[in-house]
Amino acid sequence: MTNAPVLSVRNLTTSFRTGDGWKTVVRNISFDVNAGETVAIVGESGSGKSVTSLSIMRLLAQGSSRIEGEVLLNGQNILALSEKEMRGVRGNDVAMIFQEPMTSLNPIFTIGRQISEVLIRHKGMTQTEARAETVRLLEKVRIPNASSRFDEYPHQFSGGMRQRVMIAMALASKPKLLIADEPTTALDVTIQGQILDLIKILQEEEGMSVLFITHDMGVVAEIADRTIVMFRGDQVEAGATEDIFLRGQHPYTRALLSAVPKLGSMEGRQRPTRFPIVDVKTGEAAEPIELSDTVGKGKTPLLAVKNLITRFPVRSGLFSRQTGAVHAVENVSFDLFKGETLSLVGESGCGKSTTGRSIMRLIEPTSGEVSLDGYDVMRLDQVGLRNMRKSVQMIFQDPFSSLNPRMSVGSAIAEPFIKHKLGTAKQAKEKTADLLEKVGLSADMADRYPHEFSGGQRQRIAIARALSLDPKVIVADESVSALDVSIKAQVCNLLLDLQQNLDIAFLFISHDMAVVERVSHRVAVMYLGEIVEIGPRASVFGNPQHPYTKKLISAVPVPDPARRGVRRGISNDELKSPVRGMDYQPPVREYREVSEGHLVQLG
Template identity: 65%
Template sequence: MTHPILSISNLNTSFRIGGEWRNVVHDVSFDIGAKETVAVVGESGSGKSVTAMSIMRLLSPGNSRVTGRIDFEGRNLLDLPLDEMQSIRGNRIGMIFQEPMTSLNPVLKIGQQITEVLVHHRGMSNAQAEAEAVRLLEKVRIPSAKSRLNEYPMNFSGGMRQRVVIAIALACDPKLLIADEPTTALDVTIQAQILELIKALQEEEGMSVLFITHDMGVVAEISDRTVVMYRGDAVETGTTREIFAGAKHPYTRALLSAVPQLGSMTGLDRPLRFPQVDMATGDIQPPGPTADTVRRDASPILKVNDLVTRFDIKKGFLRKTVGRIHAVEGVSLQLRQGETLSLVGESGCGKSTTGRSIIRLTDAKSGAIEIDGKNVLGAGKSQLADIRREAQMIFQDPFESLNPRIRIGNAIAEPIVTHGLADAAEAKERVAELLERVGLSASMAGRFPHEFSGGQRQRVCIARALALEPKLIIADESVSALDVSVKAQVINLMLDLQEKYGLGYLFISHDMAVVERISHRVAVMYLGEIVEIGSRQAVFENPQHEYTKRLMAAVPIADPSRRLTRRISNDEIKSPFRPADYVPPKRTYKEAGEGHFVQVA
């Protein structure tokens, strides 16, 4: 039997917190064999990323303590002098992080950042390093590699930036690649491309891979063996097929049960709650069906007709307009009370700009928007304030939405008092009621945002959105940053509130499995335009547009037996930039079924 590339034995990692040592990784042990991919999976706080940082010795020595053994190529990394460890980092062991912009220097050209590694670690001349940099960019499937060496990270899409980070990680032919949530921040199609790329490069280079994720669908796609972590413990280890076929630990079973499965809604005509899963015991409470909440007899709460939003690109001393970003181009839709219409598509497709334009957080160029019969684009300041009482927005990052210096009770009360709906004493009572409504306790009103988990902060944002008793809520990627179990809880909460208060949701997302679960109707956006719109059943069970099919094909499937069966196009999403004199073509649509329309030109 060959020796493992990496062998971890009784790894313990502690942090000094408030003068005391707190152990966050407890006696973790596992091996990674040659050319093998091992996934470490768990939710936030499970210790999986701390395990990776411990392996690389990237934790602050003053505030952390790592014990046990980490044997790599026959040497215990914990015993190595710092200079020897630095020579292994980025050389024998490469690492990819979740957010590529934290790994790339925004003021240095891409070529400089790759050649720097090659000159420093491999002793190449500048000319040799540049030629190798081109080869590396070509290896990670970046088109026109040579011409892109002189571009800055901001000129690359998120998926292409992650490819650059992978190229840098591969620069010194590492024997082990540690990938820490490398696809979490990416769109589903780009995620699929990056997973395919890592698998292909592993075959070509003979690397071993340690892949850290919270997504069991990704685990099924990429790993040979899996280590499940829960609160610092490795609670289950085995081949990925064994774990998916018959998970033994309650937490593993709970993780698998909480994963939304594309296709699980076939034949159903309304949203379905997620099963309630106890992550500690693995107990599963089957979901109950939602009531029919759509008020078809009433006028739509939202009407959007031929909405256009563009951003001018100016250059030169005179700031001449040289082109425009056509972010939203001719979008028309309607939404009734009690209905969820999901806008789906990749980053840059215009879905978030559509949401922001609807409540005039972004200025539209033309079109018509009505919320509860009121003209949004023609409204004055006071009229707009009244309209925004009817339409509230929930954003992706709840921490950025909340002022860290303001207690959450005051944050929720502020719009109530500002709009004159209650005095301070009445607002306090209203805040307590709102917190209870979203599954928090009234006693939490005195806490600051940092004292809540991510899922709790999103509940606070939902409570604040409900404070003005709106009829429409625009949820912009409002659950994409949450762990799978917390995501299920927040979506169930949104469905409960919709059922109780007849809320209309414009649900903006790139997560097709979640969209299938929560939607009454779905609109697919590509390059600022709606290319397909219809009922959830029509779009998911009978997709007509090629882009819709591509989005669905890219969703990770939590089934290791189907690993490597899908091949994803490596085409990058096209740019919405157009010359200043560009005139968009007039689009036409065909009706593929009742209320199901598909763009044909």
Template identity: 70%
Template sequence: MASPILSVSNLTTSFRVEGLWRPVVKGISFEIAPKETVAVVGESGSGKSVTALSIMRLTPPGSSKIEGSIKLSGKELLTLPEPEMRHIRGNEVAMIFQEPMTSLNPVLTIGFQIAEALILHRGLSRSEAEAETIRLLEKVRIPAAKSRFHEYPHRFSGGMRQRVMIAMALACKPKLLIADEPTTALDVTIQAQILELIKVLQEEEDMSVLFITHDMGVVAEIADRTVVMYNGQAVETGPTEDIFARPTHPYTRSLLSAVPKLGSMGGHTRPMRFPVVDRATGLSDVPTETSDTVAPASERPVLEVSGLTTRFEIRAGLLGGVKGRVHAVENVSFSLQSGETLALVGESGCGKSTTGRSVMRLIEPLSGSVLLDGEDVLKLDQRTLRDRRKRMQMIFQDPFASLNPRMNVGAAIAEPLIINGLATRSQAREKVAELLRRVGLLPDMASRFPHEFSGGQRQRICIARALAVEPRLIVADESVSALDVSVKAQVINLMLELQERMKLAYLFISHDMAVVERVSHRVAVMYLGEIVEIGPREAVFGNPQHPYTKRLLAAVPVPDPARRLEKRPVSNDEIKSPLRAPDYVPPVRQFREVSPGHAVMIWGQEWETQPAIAKVA
């Protein structure tokens, strides 16, 4: 058997906190063989990323210490002088970080940044480095690589920026690639592209990969072996197939049971709760279907959206004329009954969030109508709109950014009650205690500040604040996408429970197809600002008609290691731009009914080859 590329033995990483050393990684050991992919999986705070930074010796030198042994091809890294370690970083071991925009220098072109590594580590001349950079960009499937060499990071989409990071990591042909949550912030189709790309490049370059993630679907897709981390310790290690088929540790079982599986809703017409798992025992309850809360079709919908259009003008300089328009939302129509969840799905840039914000009038639409209980929100003056917003509330993706860090959570939840004159200060305190209990938190937590809570708890606080004014409609904009898998399950169960109890209507905006299948009654698929398919959840998922819907569903990672070696048809295209010339007139779209309530846009070749895009310098 070949000797391992990386051997980590009894690794302990501690940070100095208030004068004391606090271990964050506690005695973890694992090996990575040549050409092998090992996944380190666990939730936020489990010590995954600190393990990766310890291997690279990138933890802050004054306030951290690393103990144990880290050997790369038999060479001990922890005792190497810093100049030698600097030579190893990027040369023998390369790392891809979670957020490519913060890893790339915004004032340097992407070509210069990749060439810099080649000049520094491989001693190439400027012209040789440029030629090699173009070859690397082509290798990671960036179209028109030569012309994009001199472009800046902001000109690339998230998926293409991550490809640039992979090209930079591969520049010096490393023995080991460390990928720290490289697909977490990406859409499902882009995630599929990046995972497929890493697998192909690993094969071509004979490279070992340490893949860090909290997504068990991604683990099944890419890893030969898996290390499960919990509270800084490796609680289970073994071949990925064995861990999925026969998990022995309760925490591993809880992680696996909380993973939503696409296609698991066969036979269920209503949303399903996630199983609740006890981490200490690994035992889970039996997930149940929610009760039927959807108002009958004869009753007027809570929300009726018709012909909603939102565009953003692009001007040539401060005083220049309009040189193009972003058609963010184009002639979108749908309705939403009391007690119903309509999911808006699609990739970043498709117009989902803009639709939600336009419905709330946080963005002013160009045209259309938004009827809330029969009243057109778009025709209200600001004073009346402020009053009507009691009936419609929004939960945002980032709960920390949604809460005032200087205001305790009790005051944050009480604020809408007091501003709208719904309660006195003493009444508001009682209502806050009741709301905190309703979302599974303790009333005495009201005096704490947002930074004292976990991500999942902060999202519960945002839900409590949204419920304070007893709304009829809640727009949930990617409200669980930033959460760990088990916390995500808890928050979704809470939202389903509140919907049953309060007959809430949810406009659920997400790109996570497996979660959408679990929580929604109906689904609307958006592409370039337009709804291309809409219908009951079981019809859209069970019988997708539009090519884009099929592409979205095919890209979802399947938590089944047996299918890991299957080649999937993955498109390497960039998401097309919704930017149009000023004189562009959108075509009149026609829909056909596939089955009752299931409509799909009639498409030709034009859905793939969109009209000419306005050039913006």
């Protein structure tokens, strides 16, 4: 590795124009990225890490932003270049991958055309040459049947495959520097593992430098040589990744590290345990508290699901005849007891969210039995469903889209209480104030609107609203997956505290295995609509039996810099399609009991 930096940033300061003048959001950032090196910028939403990367690429709106300092790329100050000269730099010398590939790819052009365009524009290739090189690039990023997929559109690719297309496009001009802005955040854990491995392999093959932007300390540990920690626009700590992890000095660095759920940290603990949150100002950590056992074992389950099947028709042809079905949930059975957390885990498309919605009949199941708090859910009419939903509430992934932007949060929390005629307007107001306090907010926030809160605060409001009917079961559908790591830890602790105090049962739907290990009593692993393994959390994580469970666990990034050279060797296969023909008969599944309550699907 040479000492000459490919990228040298000096006193980078970025400001945005507001009604009151210029507001500085990134202050005096300085760092180098050497040849073949990976430098990570880590921090939570609002820390300024993405603004830093966009400033380096000069992708901020010119009239409303101001960039000061120096950005030297191969010794040339790119902040002094004209926009025309800068267009020659982007894609040629430095390329960028964004968080959400679907918004970066043009939906009306084939992916082959979009990659070829880079080669024709920057390399002066002919159409034929560009096509051949594009196919080679798609093969390089491990896209199966690359030549046949050249003419396909972005919507025909999965999220992981779209991100590979973006990497292929970024590599087209053989840039010296790749800026990756949260490239794995929106992906499932196994797909994230594939993309991280791919970036490492391509970096070695191409001798490329990488500036990796993320909030996930597990990812940082696995990929970065050096790490820069950002907090509210300032660079608070920088150094070798190993030093940052083992000897982090700044309280915020220690707070970030403490909030990362570490797979295997629950060994020896039988029950869910609170995250040991570190105070950002002092750097002092709270002791992780194990919950007392409130689970009603041996009693009647609050929720009993038996042979649940949910299928969606697939129609085609001139008369839209049904030609097949999406087997979203296939013969799923489980029980959930009072005060228990059962986690449904698996990748996107495995049927876990459809299971949660089918139980509440937000989606109509095809068949099966669902008993909830004494209700036979499948036979209820609209009035019966309304009454049943007092007992079961749902928390969704994105609180902003589940809260009415025109309704104050106090009104949103009180609405279910009033609609179900559980008390007067005065009682609803008192209940709302109490619930806001319960979820760690203050009662005087009731008059504010959703846009005035952060993501974590909005999720707390969604939880308060779910609690307004005193439910016995809460279906938490990816309720923490969109949150920053420390906010995620706080919300998980809140859910655990509420369970302890109110004896609520949670059906916790997630793809984050490290969080699941911390909050669950039992775990059910779903694959292609079926439960392939179910059992006590300690048994499933300590002795996984099904190949898919092992694959999920092995893909979780571990916040340990010693693993930086590790390749997981994860298969590049995509999750198989759950679409089946009209004549398809699902096989009869058999389960083997590994230990008490721990069942694994055979075959």
